Amino acid sequence: MIPFLIYVAIFVIAFFVVKAIAQRTAIADYGSLKTVTFGDESAVTPNRAASVISILTIFLLWGMFTGSALLPKFLHAPGPFMGTGTFEYTASNGDQTDTATVTVVVHPIDEETDAPEVAPGDGFAKDDSIAIGVWRSGLLRVDRNDELGRDEGVAVTEINGTPVEPGGSVDVGFGTVTISDKGTPNIIPAKGWQMEPIWLPAPEAVVQRIGEIASAGFRGSTLWEHLGYSLFRVVVGFFFGALVGIPLGYAMGLSNWFRGWFDPIVEFMRPVPPLALIPLVIIWAGIGETGKIILLFLAALWIMAIAARSGVSGVKISKVHAAYSLGASKAQIMRHVIVPNSLPEIFTGARVAMGVCWGTVVAAELVAAEQGAGMMIMVASKFQNTDIVIMGIILIGVIGFGIDMLMRWAERLLVPWKGKG
Numbered sequence: 001m002i003p004f005l006i007y008v009a010i011f012v013i014a015f016f017v018v019k020a021i022a023q024r025t026a027i028a029d030y031g032s033l034k035t036v037t038f039g040d041e042s043a044v045t046p047n048r049a050a051s052v053i054s055i056l057t058i059f060l061l062w063g064m065f066t067g068s069a070l071l072p073k074f075l076h077a078p079g080p081f082m083g084t085g086t087f088e089y090t091a092s093n094g095d096q097t098d099t100a101t102v103t104v105v106v107h108p109i110d111e112e113t114d115a116p117e118v119a120p121g122d123g124f125a126k127d128d129s130i131a132i133g134v135w136r137s138g139l140l141r142v143d144r145n146d147e148l149g150r151d152e153g154v155a156v157t158e159i160n161g162t163p164v165e166p167g168g169s170v171d172v173g174f175g176t177v178t179i180s181d182k183g184t185p186n187i188i189p190a191k192g193w194q195m196e197p198i199w200l201p202a203p204e205a206v207v208q209r210i211g212e213i214a215s216a217g218f219r220g221s222t223l224w225e226h227l228g229y230s231l232f233r234v235v236v237g238f239f240f241g242a243l244v245g246i247p248l249g250y251a252m253g254l255s256n257w258f259r260g261w262f263d264p265i266v267e268f269m270r271p272v273p274p275l276a277l278i279p280l281v282i283i284w285a286g287i288g289e290t291g292k293i294i295l296l297f298l299a300a301l302w303i304m305a306i307a308a309r310s311g312v313s314g315v316k317i318s319k320v321h322a323a324y325s326l327g328a329s330k331a332q333i334m335r336h337v338i339v340p341n342s343l344p345e346i347f348t349g350a351r352v353a354m355g356v357c358w359g360t361v362v363a364a365e366l367v368a369a370e371q372g373a374g375m376m377i378m379v380a381s382k383f384q385n386t387d388i389v390i391m392g393i394i395l396i397g398v399i400g401f402g403i404d405m406l407m408r409w410a411e412r413l414l415v416p417w418k419g420k421g
Contacts, residue, residue, distance in 0.1 A: 002077075002193060003061050003064075003065060006061060006064075007057060007061060010053075010057045010060075011054075011057070014049075014050070014053045014057075015050075018047070018049045018050065018053070059203060060075075062200075062202075062203055063075070063076075063202065063203055064076060064077045065077045065193060065194055065195050065200070066194060066195055066197070066200055066201065066202040066203070067079055067194050067202065068202040068203050068204060069202070069204055070202075070203060070204055076194070077192065077193040077194050078192040078193050078194070079192045079193075079194045080106075080134045080135055080189065080190060080191045080192045080194065081106055081134070081174045081175060081189045081190040081191075081192070082106050082107070082108070082134050083105075083106060083174075084103065084104065084105050084106075084116075085103075085104045085106070085172065085173065085174030085175070085189070086101055086102065086103050086104065087101070087102055087104070087159060087160050087172040087173075087177060088100065088101050088102070088159070088160055088161070089102060089125070089142060089156050089158065089159055089177075089185060090125075090156070090157050090158035090159075090161075091124075091125045091142070091143070091146065091148075091154050091155065091156055091157070092154065092155065092157045093148065093152055093153040093154040093155070094153070096124065096148065096154075097157075098123040098124050098125035099123075099125060099158075100121060100123070100125035100126055100127050100128065100142070100146075101118075101121070101127045101128075102127070102128050102129065102130065102140060102142065102185075102187075103115075103116055103118050103127070103128075103129040103130075104129070104130055104131075104132060104138075104174070104175075104187055104189070105129070105130070105131045105132070106131075106132050106133070106134055106174070106189045107131060107132075107133060107134065108133070108134055109133035109134055109135065109136065113131045114131060115129040115130050115131045116129050116131075117129070120145065124146055124147035124148045124154075125142075125146050125147075125148075126145045126146050126147070128140060128142055128144075128145060130187065132187060132189060134189065135191055135196045136189075137186055137187060137188040137189070138186070138187050139180065139184050139185070139186050139187075140184070140185050140186075140187060141184055142156065142184075142185060150183065155183045156179055156183055156185060159172065159177050159179075159185070160172055164177075164179050165179065166179050166180065166181050166182070166183055167179065167180075167181065174189055174190060175187065175188050175189035175190045176188050176190075197386070197387075198384055198386055199386065200386065200390075201386055201387040201390065205387050206387050206390050206391050206394070208387075209387040209388055209391050210223070210391050210395075213376075213388070213391070218376055218379075218388075219370075219375075219376075219379060221370075221371050225371060226371050226372055226373055226375070226376055227373055227395065227399065229369075229371040229372045230358075230361050230362065230365065230372045230373045230374070230399075231399070233289070233292050233293060233296060233361045233364075233372075234296060234354070234357045234358050234361050234403075236293050236296070237292070237293045237294075237295070237296020237297045237299065237300060237357055237361070238296065238300045238350075238353060238354055238357050240293070240297045240300075241296070241297045241298070241299065241300025241301040241303075241304055241353060241357075242300060242304045242350065242353070244297075244301055244304075244305075245300065245301045245302070245303070245304030245305040245307075245308065246304055246305075246308045246346060247308075248262060248266075248301075248305045248308070249304065249305040249306065249307060249308020249309040249310075249311070249312065249346075250308050250309075250312055250338075250342075252266070252305065252308075252309045252312075253308065253309045253310075253311070253312025253313050253342075254312060254338075259309075262305075266302055266305050266306065266309075269298075269301075269302050270302045270303075270306060274295060274296075274298060274299035274356065274360040274363075275360065275363050275364075277295060277298060278295060278363070278364060281294055281295045281298075287369075292361065292364050292365075292369070295360060295364055296357045296360055296361055296364075299353070299356050299357050299360045300353040300354075300356070300357055303349050303352055303353040303356060304346070304349050304350065304353055306349065307345050307346050307348060307349020307350070307352075307353075308342060308345070308346055308349070310345045310349075311341070311342025311343065311344070311345030311346050312338060312342050314341070314342070314345060315337065315338055315341040315342060316341070319337050319341065320333060320337055320338075323336065323337050340415075340417065343414070343415045343418075344411075344415055344418040347407065347410070347411040347414075347415055347418075350407060351404055351407045351408070351411075354403050354404070354407060355400060355403070355404065358396070358399070358400045358403060359400075361374065362374040362377070362396055365378070366378045373392050373395060373396050374392075376388060376391075376392050377389050377392040377393070380392070
C-alpha cells in the first residue's frame with residue numbers, strides 16, 4: 001500500500017511539474033492548437049518526459065524498498081531491526097514471582113551467529129539470550145534454565161511490566177513479544193518496510209545475476225541460447241500461423257461460403273486461451289519442439305485470421321467501385337485495393353499475435369523444456385532464486401517490448417498510408 005501511495009504522489013507531482021515546464025517552453029504549432037483529441041489519434045502522442053519519469057519511479061521504488069546500494073540511504077524505506085535488544089519477563093506461580101532479562105541479537109540471515117553468553121543473575125528466573133536472523137522470529141523457552149518451570153506451575157505473566165496472557169503481544173521497542181498458547185514467548189523483531197531478498201532482491205543483485213548467467217550460463221546453456229530458443233519458437237509459430245491465417249481471413253472476408261464454413265470454428269477457438277491447449281498438444285505432439293511450435297501456431301492462427309477478415313471487410317466500397325469504373329479486373333482490385341487497405345488491420349493483428357505468442361511460449365516452457373526463458377524461471381523458482389526469476393521477467397518484458405517496437409517500425413515502413421484515408 002505504501003509503495004502505491006508513493007507512486008501516485010510522484011505521478012501527480014511530476015504531472016504538474018512537467019506541465020508547468022511545457023507551458024513555459026510551448027511552441028505554437030498546429031498540433032498545439034488542437035482542442036479536441038477524442039477520435040483524433042494524431043492529437044495524443046506519448047509524453048517522453050512522462051515515460052522517463054515513470055521508468056525511473058519504478059526503479060526508485062524498487063531500490064527504496066529493497067535497501068539498494070544504488071540509492072543514498074536517506075531514500076531507503078525503514079529497514080528491519082538489526083542489532084541487540086533486551087526485554088524483561090516476569091514469571092510467577094502464584095506464590096513466587098521473579099523477573100529476568102532476555103538479550104536478543106538480530107543478525108543478517110546469511111551469517112551464523114550464536115546467542116551471547118549472559119550471567120544468569122539471582123532468583124529462580126534466570127537471564128537468557130537468543131540469536132534471531134533478520135526478518136525471522138524465534139521461540140524462547142525461558143524456563144529452560146530457570147530453577148522453577150512449567151512443571152511447578154510457573155508462567156510468564158508480564159513483559160516489560162505489562163501484564164500478558166497466552167495469545168497476547170507486547171511491544172518491546174525493537175519488536176514485539178507474543179506469548180504462545182503454551183506460554184512460550186515468541187520474539188518478533190521489527191521487520192520494517194523493506195522487502196526480504198528472498199521475496200524481492202535489490203536491482204544490483206539482479207544485474208549481477210544477469211552478468212553471471214550471461215558469462216557462465218544456466219543449466220548447460222548460455223543466456224543468449226535460452227532467449228534464442230524462445231525467440232525461434234515464437235518466430236516459427238507466428239510465421240506458420242500468419243501463413244495460414246491471413247489467406248483464411250481473406251477467404252472469409254471475400255466469400256460467403258468460406259465465411260459460413262469457417263466462422264463457427266474461428267469464433268469458437270478465438271476465446272480459448274492457448275494455455276488451455278497445452279495438455280492436448282502434449283498428448284498429440286509430445287513435449288518436444290514440435291508441440292511448442294504447434295501451440296504457437298494455434299495461438300497466432302485465429303488472431304491473424306480475424307485481423308485479415310476485418311481488414312477485408314473494412315475496405316471502403318467506394319474505392320472498389322472507383323476501381324471497377326476505371327476498368328480494373330478482380331485480380332487488380334485484389335492487388336491494388338483490397339490488400340493495401342487491409343494491411344493496417346493485419347499489422348495490428350500481427351502485433352497482438354506476436355505478443356500472445358511470446359507470452360504463450362514462456363508458459364509452454366514452464367511445463368516442459370530444456371532451454372528457454374520460461375525454463376529458467378521455472379527452475380529458479382523451485383530453488384527460490386528470486387533474482388533469476390526477476391531477471392527472466394525483465395528480459396521477457398524487454399524482448400516483448402522490442403518485438404512490438406520492431407512491428408511498429410515495420411508497419412510505418414511498409415504501410416505509410418495508414419490513417420490517411
